[in-house]
Amino acid sequence: MTGPANKLADYTIISQPGVLTITSAALVITANDQTKVLHAPNPDLTVSYSGFLAGDTPAQLSGTLTCSTTATLLSPVGSYPITCSGQTSLNYVITYxxxxxxxxxxxxxxPVRHQDDDRPQVLSHAILPPINADGSSIFHSKGDVPVRFRVCDANGNSMGSPGTVTSFVSLNGPQPTSQRPNPWRFNGEDSDHDNNSAQDRPNPYPFWQFNLELRPLPSGTYNYLINLNDGTNIPFSFTIDHNH
Incomplete structure (x- = not known):
């Protein structure tokens, strides 16, 4: 037999051991974003896993997952971090x-704060009369129109802290103006007299009010945003008809 295959007789073949290195896989544990209503208990804090291989699940991890946040029952509106830790694995490099x-x-x-209160509930985070929330209001006067809204916590308390309103802007016309030097004011609870009737009881629904000037505005439909310090906004619109 001749040819290249016959050249093997010219070699001594020696097998050498090698090393197979198995590196840990990357596993990401992400704290899920959450929301809660002001002065409500914190929600359950949960996570999502990304990177498991070969059918692995969180059950294959060692340790106990612990998540926490700096927010408490009394924390004001705003954003608070959620951090997690506690799980380990020889097979994964874990990033939180x-x-x-x-x-x-x-x-x-x-929520109604007084069980014997027979007055209708007022919405939180919505425009209130005399402006209709559905945008159907039509004003003919050239005076002022009160822009009213209420925001409350989980217990039904109206929130009147300074800075609640961060801005009030027009989306399609002149920016809102008012005759008042400090246009946004919070109408607090009224003192009652004898507590003998619903009319005399303290007002459980204090609200924010801005007296919007209609004089500078020609006839037309106007859209506004009330921006709040929790990062949300209250949109509303109405129509002005000076011809009737």
């Missing part, structure tokens, strides 16, 4: 990614 817990004003009907 923080999340965010946002504390917001309640959206919807505020």
């Amino acid at each position: 990614v923080p999340g965010t817990l946002k504390v917001l004003y309640l959206v919807g009907a505020c």
